[in-house]
Amino acid sequence: MVNEAEAENRELTREDRADLLDSLRTIGERSKSLKEFVTNFKSVNQIAEPILEKIGVREVVNEITRLFAQECFKENITIQFDGSKSDYTISADRNLTMQALIILMKNAIESLANLKAEKHIKIYDDKT
DSSP: OHHHHHHTTOOOOHHHHHHHHHHHHHHHHHHHHHHHHHHHHHHHHTOOOOOEEEEEHHHHHHHHHHHTHHHHHHTTEEEEETTTTOOOEEEEEHHHHHHHHHHHHHHHHHHHTTOOSOEEEEEOOOOO
């Protein structure tokens, strides 16, 4: 866009400037996400003793879907949780579980980002 304007010996249009600003914001957000990922990755590699507690699976999944709702909306990705009536618990470290689920969701969102077709993330329980 900037190169095109220079080649045509013209100023950037208002729309070009808005697109450029949006692109810079996106780059800034991605940079921040990458820094957080690196920080979290370091934290994961220096894991303290897990603090086990009973965690409601539905509660944790709902928290994750709320956390990523805006990003999924921006990327036109729908999230479906089929285990919403599940009321079972697991014994796990809440923080480590959340870190793992955040990484999984980020990977899922990023893998769908460039698709043109409908984009869905489906979370379901397979409790048997």
